[in-house]
Amino acid sequence: xxxxxxxxxxxxxxxxxxxxxxxxxxxxxxxxxxxxxxxxxxxxxxxxxxxxxxxxxxxxxxxxxxxxxxxxxxxxxxxxxxxxxxxxxxxxxxxxxxxxxxxxxxxxxxxxxxxxxxxxxxxxxxxxxxxxxxxxxxxxxxxxxxxxxxxxxxxxxxxxxxxxxxxxxxxxxxxxxxxxxxxxxxxxxxxxxxxxxxxxxxxxxxxxxxxxxxxxxxxxxxxxxxxxxxxxxxxxxxxxxxxxxxxxxxxxxxxxxxxxxxxxxxxxxxxxxxxxxxxxxxxxxxxxxxxxxxxxxxxxxxxxxxxxxxxxxxxxxxxxxxxxxxxxxxxxxxxxxxxxxxxxxxxxxxxxxxxxxxxxxxxxxxxxxxxxxxxxxxxxxxxxxxxxxxxxxxxxxxx
Amino acid sequence: xxxxxxxxxxxxxxxxxxxxxxxxxxxxxxxxxxxxxxxxxxxxxxxxxxxxxxxxxxxxxxxxxxxxxxxxxxxxxxxxxxxxxxxxxxxxxxxxxxxxxxxxxxxxxxxxxxxxxxxxxxxxxxxxxxxxxxxxxxxxxxxxxxxxxxxxxxxxxxxxxxxxxxxxxxxxxxxxxxxxxxxxxxxxxxxxxxxxxxxxxxxxxxxxxxxxxxxxxxxxxxxxxxxxxxxxxxxxxxxxxxxxxxxxxxxxxxxxxxxxxxxxxxxxxxxxxxxxxxxxxxxxxxxxxxxxxxxxxxxxxxxxxxxxxxxxxxxxxxxxxxxxxxxxxxxxxxxxxxxxxxxxxxxxxxxxxxxxxxxxxxxxxxxxxxxxxxxxxxxxxxxxxxxxxxxxxxxxxxx
Numbered sequence: 001x002x003x004x005x006x007x008x009x010x011x012x013x014x015x016x017x018x019x020x021x022x023x024x025x026x027x028x029x030x031x032x033x034x035x036x037x038x039x040x041x042x043x044x045x046x047x048x049x050x051x052x053x054x055x056x057x058x059x060x061x062x063x064x065x066x067x068x069x070x071x072x073x074x075x076x077x078x079x080x081x082x083x084x085x086x087x088x089x090x091x092x093x094x095x096x097x098x099x100x101x102x103x104x105x106x107x108x109x110x111x112x113x114x115x116x117x118x119x120x121x122x123x124x125x126x127x128x129x130x131x132x133x134x135x136x137x138x139x140x141x142x143x144x145x146x147x148x149x150x151x152x153x154x155x156x157x158x159x160x161x162x163x164x165x166x167x168x169x170x171x172x173x174x175x176x177x178x179x180x181x182x183x184x185x186x187x188x189x190x191x192x193x194x195x196x197x198x199x200x201x202x203x204x205x206x207x208x209x210x211x212x213x214x215x216x217x218x219x220x221x222x223x224x225x226x227x228x229x230x231x232x233x234x235x236x237x238x239x240x241x242x243x244x245x246x247x248x249x250x251x252x253x254x255x256x257x258x259x260x261x262x263x264x265x266x267x268x269x270x271x272x273x274x275x276x277x278x279x280x281x282x283x284x285x286x287x288x289x290x291x292x293x294x295x296x297x298x299x300x301x302x303x304x305x306x307x308x309x310x311x312x313x314x315x316x317x318x319x320x321x322x323x324x325x326x327x328x329x330x331x332x333x334x335x336x337x338x339x340x341x342x343x344x345x346x347x348x349x350x351x352x353x354x355x356x357x358x359x360x361x362x363x364x365x366x367x368x369x370x371x372x373x374x375x376x377x378x379x380x381x382x383x384x385x386x387x388x389x390x391x392x393x394x395x396x397x398x399x
Numbered sequence: 400x401x402x403x404x405x406x407x408x409x410x411x412x413x414x415x416x417x418x419x420x421x422x423x424x425x426x427x428x429x430x431x432x433x434x435x436x437x438x439x440x441x442x443x444x445x446x447x448x449x450x451x452x453x454x455x456x457x458x459x460x461x462x463x464x465x466x467x468x469x470x471x472x473x474x475x476x477x478x479x480x481x482x483x484x485x486x487x488x489x490x491x492x493x494x495x496x497x498x499x500x501x502x503x504x505x506x507x508x509x510x511x512x513x514x515x516x517x518x519x520x521x522x523x524x525x526x527x528x529x530x531x532x533x534x535x536x537x538x539x540x541x542x543x544x545x546x547x548x549x550x551x552x553x554x555x556x557x558x559x560x561x562x563x564x565x566x567x568x569x570x571x572x573x574x575x576x577x578x579x580x581x582x583x584x585x586x587x588x589x590x591x592x593x594x595x596x597x598x599x600x601x602x603x604x605x606x607x608x609x610x611x612x613x614x615x616x617x618x619x620x621x622x623x624x625x626x627x628x629x630x631x632x633x634x635x636x637x638x639x640x641x642x643x644x645x646x647x648x649x650x651x652x653x654x655x656x657x658x659x660x661x662x663x664x665x666x667x668x669x670x671x672x673x674x675x676x677x678x679x680x681x682x683x684x685x686x687x688x689x690x691x692x693x694x695x696x697x698x699x700x701x702x703x704x705x706x707x708x709x710x711x712x713x714x715x716x717x718x719x720x721x722x723x724x725x726x727x728x729x730x731x732x733x734x735x736x737x738x739x740x741x742x743x744x745x746x747x748x749x750x751x752x753x754x755x756x757x758x759x760x761x762x763x764x765x766x767x768x769x770x771x772x773x774x775x776x777x778x779x780x781x782x783x784x785x786x787x788x789x790x791x792x793x794x795x796x797x798x
Contacts, residue, residue: 051765053657164590187480207557219426365540370443
């Protein structure tokens with residue numbers, strides 16, 4: 001049967017990463033992927049800068065200064081941050097200077113105001129400062145032409161601040177993939193509505209839409225469809241015109257109501273695969289319709305969750321150019337036992353901390369939802385293993 | 400000098416966690432804090448449920464079944480997911496059943512369709528199923544009255560799915576704190592505008608607003624103010640009427656342009672503290688104006704960043720009831736040397752992975768921004784330490 005990694009590769013081969021870009025005001029760009037370079041147009045700081053409040057002067061003038069034998073300098077001006085002192089400092093002169101102001105020409109250091117008498121016309125310097133001691137060099141943060149932000153960088157607080165320091169606003173970002181989520185099943189009732197006998201509330205598309213939102217993409221459509229192939233095909237056809245990816249849950253197994261096979265035929269979509277070596281959630285079905293990828297997951301809540309994490313997330317990572325979508329895998333030491341043979345690559349609800357992991361103790365059925373609460377990883381049990389026991393090294397896929 | 404932890408405690412004592420709530424459509428609630436309990440109104444599943452496609456029957460009727468000696472049962476009806484079979488199954492009877500459908504009364508197991516001849520009127524069963532073998536018990540996921548979502552839970556994909564399965568839509572959530580960000584400094588130019596001599600681009604409020612957005616809160620105001628106490632005081636007074644927290648950068652040291660002291664006097668705000676034992680960024684100034692907290696950070700980019708992570712984030716965590724705002728601390732093994740004595744609790748830009756941490760090799764000046772790129776933690780050097788060397792165990796504060 002198809003391996004998870006091959007399924008992901010197959011899906012990625014059908015698609016290209018999003019190329020469409022848009023401009024965003026920098027302040028609203030957190031979480032987006034930069035579609036341009038951020039290169040320094042000038043040194044930063046763009047001029048030699050004072051790191052403190054004091055007097056800019058020539059270090060050699062204050063070499064001998066002490067509390068007992070202060071040096072007296074002529075104060076020839078003052079310069080605040082944002083201003084430029086127009087002249088040049090000569091021997092015996094000083095300029096009153098504030099933090100962030102450009103150090104005037106001729107000066108090579110700044111004496112702290114605490115080491116002076118705060119003089120206005122003339123100033124007594126009690127403690128000298130060596131040349132370039134209190135001195136921020138032009139370009140010491142970064143040089144002109146430095147590549148500070150690579151195309152494809154994800155914009156967090158730090159990247160937004162760097163872009164700001166480069167003067168970039170607005171910024172070009174890649175558009176996010178447009179994703180639709182559809183749950184199928186005649187038994188599904190919309191939360192908020194009254195539950196009738198034989199029905200349950202729909203949770204799968206809430207799980208998937210919620211995960212998408214949690215990870216940074218708002219689903220452009222989230223809806224529910226009856227087990228009617230014609231209706232479902234029409235819904236998918238309509239959505240495929242406006243989306244890059246359609247995720248469905250339910251109807252992918254072998255029963256009479258497993259309508260997705262029929263839906264794909266009706267759509268004349270090109271089927272990529274059906275069934276993957278993963279437990280729970282083996283009957284994943286994937287197809288391409290025009291430019292849109294269709295990934296149909298099991299209707300069992302935990303199976304749909306596992307499929308989403310292992311198969312859908314890497315595909316979104318590729319489409320969106322955002323590596324944070326690709327779940328991290330980590331070797332962990334198991335802290336409790338799980339003794340059921342797998343038969344396939346089995347994924348268990350788990351909790352990981354500092355390289356240790358625990359299999360959740362709740363209901364492991366694929367249909368159970370509540371046991372996922374508090375979990376932060378999926379623990380993998382290989383098919384050849386008859387379960388796993390405390391002390392075993394296993395792979396965890398971090399959520 | 401005031402310790403960071405005491406500064407945080409002092410700030411938290413001035414405030415209460417947000418109590419105002421609002422209702423949100425469940426699909427838009429990712430990242431919000433739940434303001435109601437999620438308790439099961441019914442068992443889940445609400446009825447005994449078939450986990451597969453097959454025939455619901457009495458297990459004892461098929462005990463002897465085999466390929467060679469199949470058992471023949473009368474098919475008295477069919478039931479799909481979402482329906483209810485109205486009758487009761489008697490000895491010798493079976494009901495065609497699909498995954499997710501309620502198991503009819505009288506039946507205690509489901510035989511897989513693969514183990515039958517798929518009969519319509521009568522069915523041959525080739526392999527028996529023990530009572531309750533293929534059988535999802537009513538309430539096996541969770542029982543009526545179970546508390547599945549605690550008030551105060553953060554809504555991620557899993558919690559949204561659980562809320563959906565409980566039928567909760569819309570959900571009550573706590574409002575997010577309203578936060579304003581102001582940068583001060585006559586040298587600051589707005590990104591996107593032309594840079595004049597002596598000026599630099601404003602990055603601090605982009606850093607802070609970007610971090611806020613990255614962590615889940617959009618600043619309700621982000622602006623810039625001149626070094627004019629009157630203008631600044633007026634701006635803060637106006638914002639204080641609509642915000643819970645105002646964060647400023649710059650103007651908190653001891654120079655002539657350090658106007659925040661004067662601003663606080665003009666506002667008759669109640670000063671809480673000035674200066675904290677942290678390097679860089681010691682001159683943090685905090686005050687309360689009516690119900691609004693005012694936290695004024697250093698204007699040096701890295702100092703403002705350190706202050707934001709260590710002091711502002713825990714305060715937002717308290718206000719918002721969202722523990723993810725409180726930075727995680729972790730003991731790590733240092734992998735390179737940093738040999739400068741601290742004099743105060745010093746925080747360095749660092750990178751952490753699997754319990755190991757590296758001090759960033761770029762420019763460590765408080766005014767430097769670019770060295771933060773790629774960092775994911777702050778490494779703490781204690782005042783009594785003359786730096787730290789490879790192999791030392793140090794604390795890292797994860798970003």
